[in-house]
Amino acid sequence: xxxxxxxxxxxxxxxxxxxxxxxxxxxxxxxxxxxxxxxxxxxxxxxxxxxxxxxxxxxxxxxxxxxxxxxxxxxxxxxxxxxxxxxxxxxxxxxxxxxxxxxxxxxxxxxxxxxxxxxxxxxxxxxxxxxxxxxxxxxxxxxxxxxxxxxxxxxxxxxxxxxxxxxxxxxxxxxxxxxxxxxxxxxxxxxxxxxxxxxxxxxxxxxxxxxxxxxxxxxxxxxxxxxxxxxxxxxxxxxxxxxxxxxxxxxxxxxxxxxxxxxxxxxxxxxxxxxxxxxxxxxxxxxxxxxxxxxxxxxxxxxxxxxxxxxxxxxxxxxxxxxxxxxxxxxxxxxxxxxxxxxxxxxxxxxxxxxxxxxxxxxxxxxxxxxxxxxxxxxxxxxxxxxxxxxxxxxxxxxxxxxxxxxxxxxxxxxxxxxxxxxxxxxxxxxxxxxxxxxxxxxxxxxxxxxxxxxxxxxxxxxxxxxxxxxxxxxxxxxxxxxxxxxxxxxxxxxxxxxxxxxxxxxxxxxxxxxxxxxxxxxxxxxxxxxxxxxxxxxxxxxxxxxxxxxxxxxxxxxxxxxxxxxxxxxxxxxxxxxxxxxxxxxxxxxxxxxxxxxxxxxxxxxxxxxxxxxxxxxxxxxxxxxxxxxxxxxxxxxxxxxxxxxxxxxxxxxxxxxxxxxxxxxxxxxxxxxxxxxxxxxxxxxxxxxxxxxxxxxxxxxxxxxxxxxxxxxxxxxxxxxxxxxxxxxxxxxxxxxxxxxxxxxxxxxxxxxxxxxxxxxxxxxxxxxxxxxxxxxxxxxxxxxxxxxxxxxxxxxxxxxxxxxxxxxxxxxx
RNA sequence: GCGGAUGUGGUGAAAUUGGUAUACACGCCAGACUUAGGAUCUGGUGCCGCAAGGCGUGGAGGUUCAAGUCCUCUCAUCCGCACCA
Numbered sequence: 001x002x003x004x005x006x007x008x009x010x011x012x013x014x015x016x017x018x019x020x021x022x023x024x025x026x027x028x029x030x031x032x033x034x035x036x037x038x039x040x041x042x043x044x045x046x047x048x049x050x051x052x053x054x055x056x057x058x059x060x061x062x063x064x065x066x067x068x069x070x071x072x073x074x075x076x077x078x079x080x081x082x083x084x085x086x087x088x089x090x091x092x093x094x095x096x097x098x099x100x101x102x103x104x105x106x107x108x109x110x111x112x113x114x115x116x117x118x119x120x121x122x123x124x125x126x127x128x129x130x131x132x133x134x135x136x137x138x139x140x141x142x143x144x145x146x147x148x149x150x151x152x153x154x155x156x157x158x159x160x161x162x163x164x165x166x167x168x169x170x171x172x173x174x175x176x177x178x179x180x181x182x183x184x185x186x187x188x189x190x191x192x193x194x195x196x197x198x199x200x201x202x203x204x205x206x207x208x209x210x211x212x213x214x215x216x217x218x219x220x221x222x223x224x225x226x227x228x229x230x231x232x233x234x235x236x237x238x239x240x241x242x243x244x245x246x247x248x249x250x251x252x253x254x255x256x257x258x259x260x261x262x263x264x265x266x267x268x269x270x271x272x273x274x275x276x277x278x279x280x281x282x283x284x285x286x287x288x289x290x291x292x293x294x295x296x297x298x299x300x301x302x303x304x305x306x307x308x309x310x311x312x313x314x315x316x317x318x319x320x321x322x323x324x325x326x327x328x329x330x331x332x333x334x335x336x337x338x339x340x341x342x343x344x345x346x347x348x349x350x351x352x353x354x355x356x357x358x359x360x361x362x363x364x365x366x367x368x369x370x371x372x373x374x375x376x377x378x379x380x381x382x383x384x385x386x387x388x389x390x391x392x393x394x395x396x397x398x399x400x401x402x403x404x405x406x407x408x409x410x411x412x413x414x415x416x417x418x419x420x421x422x423x424x425x426x427x428x429x430x431x432x433x434x435x436x437x438x439x440x441x442x443x444x445x446x447x448x449x450x451x452x453x454x455x456x457x458x459x460x461x462x463x464x465x466x467x468x469x470x471x472x473x474x475x476x477x478x479x480x481x482x483x484x485x486x487x488x489x490x491x492x493x494x495x496x497x498x499x500x501x502x503x504x505x506x507x508x509x510x511x512x513x514x515x516x517x518x519x520x521x522x523x524x525x526x527x528x529x530x531x532x533x534x535x536x537x538x539x540x541x542x543x544x545x546x547x548x549x550x551x552x553x554x555x556x557x558x559x560x561x562x563x564x565x566x567x568x569x570x571x572x573x574x575x576x577x578x579x580x581x582x583x584x585x586x587x588x589x590x591x592x593x594x595x596x597x598x599x600x601x602x603x604x605x606x607x608x609x610x611x612x613x614x615x616x617x618x619x620x621x622x623x624x625x626x627x628x629x630x631x632x633x634x635x636x637x638x639x640x641x642x643x644x645x646x647x648x649x650x651x652x653x654x655x656x657x658x659x660x661x662x663x664x665x666x667x668x669x670x671x672x673x674x675x676x677x678x679x680x681x682x683x684x685x686x687x688x689x690x691x692x693x694x695x696x697x698x699x700x701x702x703x704x705x706x707x708x709x710x711x712x713x714x715x716x717x718x719x720x721x722x723x724x725x726x727x728x729x730x731x732x733x734x735x736x737x738x739x740x741x742x743x744x745x746x747x748x749x750x751x752x753x754x755x756x757x758x759x760x761x762x763x764x765x766x767x768x769x770x771x772x773x774x775x776x777x778x779x780x781x782x783x784x785x786x787x788x789x790x791x792x793x794x795x796x797x798x799x800x801x802x803x804x805x806x807x808x809x810x811x812x813x814x815x816x
Numbered sequence: 817g818c819g820g821a822u823g824u825g826g827u828g829a830a831a832u833u834g835g836u837a838u839a840c841a842c843g844c845c846a847g848a849c850u851u852a853g854g855a856u857c858u859g860g861u862g863c864c865g866c867a868a869g870g871c872g873u874g875g876a877g878g879u880u881c882a883a884g885u886c887c888u889c890u891c892a893u894c895c896g897c898a899c900c901a
Contacts, residue, residue, distance in 0.1 A: 171898095213820075213821095214819095214820060214821070214895085214896075217819070217820065217896080217897095218819095218820090218896060218897080221818095221819075221896080221897055221898095222897085224897095224900060226900070226901085228901080252901085253900095253901065254901060255900090255901065256901080267901095303899090304898085304899060307899080330899095331899090332899045332901090333899085333901080334899075334900065334901085336900095337900045337901075338900075338901065341901095342901045343901080344901085345901095349901070350817090350899085351899055351901075352901085354899095419900075419901090420900095421900055540895085540896090543896080544896095613828090613840085613841075614828060614829085614841090614842095615828065615829070616829090619822095619829090620894095621828090622827085622828065624827080624828065624842070626842055626843070627827090627828070627841075627842055629842090630841055630842055631841085633856095634841085676832095679832095686830095688828090688829070688830085688840085688841095689829095689830065689831095689839090689840080691840080691841090692829090692830070692839065692840035692841075693839090693840080694840095695840055695841075696839075696840065699840090758836085759836080760835085760836030761836085762835090762836075762881090762882075764881080764882090765835095765880095765881065765882045765883095767836050770836070800881085801881055802881090803835095803881055803882080805835055805882090808835050808836080809835055809836055809882090811835080811881055811882060812881090813881050813882090
C-alpha cells in the first residue's frame with residue numbers, strides 16, 4: 001500500500017477528536033506536565049513561525065503522554081487588538097466577525113497539523129466570559145492600589161491613534177506599525193509595575209537554568225536598577241529671587257557620588273518643572289523660549305545626535321564646597337529618569353565632558369589613576385584616587401562612594417537612593433477592540449469602579465470604525481451609564497485595555513476546570529496542580545514585553561491570594577525565526593510559504609518533520625524546498641519499509657548473541673536513537689539530532705533482514721517518532737502493534753555490548769591508521785598492533801610516549 | 817559605545833563536553849531499473865595533488881601526548897540596550 005498522507009492524516013485527526021485523546025485527566029495524583037506555546041493572534045492564517053512553535057510544544061506534549069504523565073497542552077487566541085480594527089477600516093468588516101472567522105479558520109489549520117490540544121479548554125480573550133473575569137481582576141488591582149489614573153507625557157502613535165507603553169516603543173517607533181512615536185500629554189491608566197521592580201529583578205535568579213540567559217539579561221537591563229546618591233542643589237539668593245521665590249532647590253541623582261567635588265555645572269531637562277515655570281512666567285527671552293520648545297519637540301532619535309544646551313542665568317550652591325555653580329538646560333537630560341536634573345562632572349563623565357567642551361565650561365579633576373596621570377582630551381571614568389575632595393582625598397574612588405553617601409546622610413543633605421529604568425505600565429488604549437476598562441466618571445463621585453455584578457462591561461456590536469477618534473467615545477449610547485455609587489447619570493470610561501493584559505494571565509485561565517469554566521476564572525485546585533508551566537515556548541520578541549508583564553501579573557495574583565508561587569514559567573524555550581532566502585518570511589518581501597500548501601502537497605507529518613529536522617529549535621531555520629522533499633521521502637520510506645515488520649502485541653524478544661554483525665549493529669542504532677530520544681525530549685530539545693539518529697537506525701535496519709530486528713526496531717522508532725510525525729507513526733503502530741508501542745520504552749544494555757572495537761591510531765596526534773581489538777585487549781597488545789599498522793611512520797624515529805585512551809584511540813609520540 | 821550570541825564542506829547542520837572533525841540530510845557526480853524520469857534503488861562526494869602525501873572548524877598565538885572544544889589577542893556577522901546621570 002502506498003503512503004497517502006491525506007488519508008492517514010484525516011483518519012487519525014478524526015480518531016483523536018472522537019476519542020477526546022488529548023484531554024488531561026482530573027486525577028491530580030498523577031505526575032503532570034504543563035506544555036504551552038505562546039498563543040497566537042488570529043491574524044487570518046497560520047504562518048511557518050506558528051507551525052514551528054506548535055510542532056515543538058506538540059512534540060513535548062506527546063512524548064510526556066507516552067511516558068504516562070498527565071499533560072495539559074492547551075490552545076487559545078489572543079484575539080483583541082488593533083489589526084481587527086484596521087481590517088475593519090480597510091474592508092468595512094466588523095472586528096468581531098473578522099476575528100472569530102479567523103479563529104475558526106486557524107483552528108482548522110491547527111487540527112490539520114495534528115496538534116494535540118485539549119479542545120475543552122479552547123478560548124479566545126475577546127470572549128465576553130474572559131472579559132468578565134479580567135475586569136474583575138482589574139477592579140481587584142485598583143482596590144489594592146496597583147492601578148491608577150494620571151495625566152502624563154505619553155508615547156503616542158499617530159498611525160494607530162493610541163498611546164503605547166514604554167516597552168512597546170522600539171527605537172523610537174511603534175512596535176506594531178513602525179511609525180515614529182511622539183509625546184502627548186493625556187490621561188492614562190497605569191499598572192504599578194514599579195512596585196514590583198525589585199522582586200521582578202531578584203526573582204530572575206530563580207529562573208536561571210530554566211530561561212535563556214539572554215532573556216534574563218534583557219529583563220535585567222530593562223528594569224535598570226541603579227544605586228546612588230540623591231541630594232538637593234539650592235539656588236543662591238539672587239536666583240531664588242529671580243524665580244519669584246517659587247523654587248528653593250531641585251533634586252539630582254548620581255551613581256558616582258565619588259565625583260561630587262568635581263561638579264562644575266548642573267543641567268535640567270527641557271521638560272523640567274522649573275523650566276516650564278520660567279517659560280510661563282516670562283523669565284526667559286523669546287529666542288530662548290523658541291529654542292527650548294524646539295528641543296522639546298525634537299524626536300528622541302534626533303535629540304541624540306548632538307548635545308546642546310542653554311544657560312538659564314541661575315546658580316546653585318555646591319553642597320560641600322559652597323561654590324557657585326551655573327544651571328543649564330541640556331538636551332541629553334531625560335525628564336523621565338531620576339528627577340530630570342543632573343549634577344555634571346565633566347572631568348569624569350563622557351557626556352558631561354562633551355557638553356563642557358562645547359560650551360567651554362570648567363572641567364575640575366577629582367580622581368586620578370593610581371599610577372599617576374590620566375589621558376588628556378577625555379573624561380577619566382575609571383576607578384582611581386581622590387584628590388581635590390576635601391577630607392576624602394587619597395581614598396580609592398570606588399570605596400569612597402559609601403563614605404560620601406554616609407557623609408551626606410549624616411549632614412542630612414542627601415541620601416542613598418535607588419533608581420529604575422522601569423516605568424509604570426500604561427495600559428489604556430484609545431481604541432475599540434479591547435477589554436473595556438470597568439470605570440465610571442461621575443460628576444459628584446469622581447472616578448468610580450463598576451460593580452462586579454454588572455460585569456462584563458461588553459463592547460457594543462453596532463459600532464462605526466472609521467479610524468478617527470475613539471469608537472466607544474463616538475458611540476451614541478454606550479458610554480452613558482449610572483454611577484455605581486450614587487446612581488446618578490454618569491459616563492463610562494471609553495478607553496480599552498492594552499491587549500498585553502489578556503496575555504498576562506491566559507496561562508492561568510487554562511487552569512479552569514472545564515466543568516466550572518463559566519463561574520470561575522480558574523480553579524485554585526487546578527492552579528495548584530498544573531502551574532507553573534513546565535515548558536513555555538515562544539519567540540524572543542516577547543523577552544521584555546509579554547514575559548515581564550506575565551511575571552508581574554503572577555506576583556500580583558499571588559498578593560491578591562489567588563495563587564501561591566512567584567514565577568509562572570519554569571522553563572522557557574525561545575525558538576528561532578523561520579527564514580526564506582536569508583530573511584524573515586513576510587508578506588511585504590513576498591517570501592512566505594503557506595503551511596496549507598505544504599500540508600496539501602506533502603502532508604502535516606512532512607511539515608512537522610522538516611521543521612524539527614532542519615535546525616535546532618533555538619536557532620534560525622532556513623526554509624528549503626528540497627529539504628522538505630527530503631523529509632517527505634524519509635516518511636515514505638519509513639512507511640514503505642514497515643512492510644518488513646511482523647505484527648506483534650509486545651516487543652519481540654531477541655537473543656542478541658545469536659545475531660549477525662549487521663543485525664547487532666541495527667539493534668545498537670535503534671537503541672542509540674532511543675537513548676537520544678529521552679535526552680532530547682527531557683533536556684536538550686535538539687530534535688534535529690534525534691531525527692538524524694532515527695534515520696541512521698533506519699539505514700542500519702535496512703542493511704539486514706531479520707524480521708524480529710525489523711519489528712523491534714519499528715516498535716521503538718515509531719514510538720519515539722510519534723511526537724514528531726504522529727499520523728504515520730500511529731498508522732504503523734495500529735497496523736502492526738495495536739498501538740501498544742506508544743509508551744515508555746525500556747533500554748536494553750545488552751545491545752551496546754561490543755565484541756570488538758575499533759581504535760584510531762595517531763602519530764603525534766595525527767590519525768594514521770585504525771585497528772580492531774577485543775574489548776578487553778591488553779594495553780601492551782594494543783600498542784604492539786598499533787605499531788605494526790603504523791610502522792611506516794615509525795621508521796628512524798624515537799618513540800617518546802605511548803598513550804592508550806580506552807575505547808577511543810592510541811597516540812604514539814615520536815621524535816626525530 | 818555597552819551587553820549577549822554565532823562563525824565548521826557547495827548548503828542546513830553533527831561531534832557522547834579535551835580523544836578517529838564533517839554524523840544525518842540537501843545538493844552534486846556515477847551507475848542500475850525504465851519508452852521516459854523532476855520516480856525509485858545502489859555507490860561516491862572536505863580541499864589541494866597523477867600519486868606519495870599535504871592542508872583543513874573566521875584569523876594569529878598559547879596550553880596539551882591530543883584542541884572545533886580550554887586560554888590570550890583579533891576579525892566578521894547577527895541580536896538586544898543605547899545620552900539611564
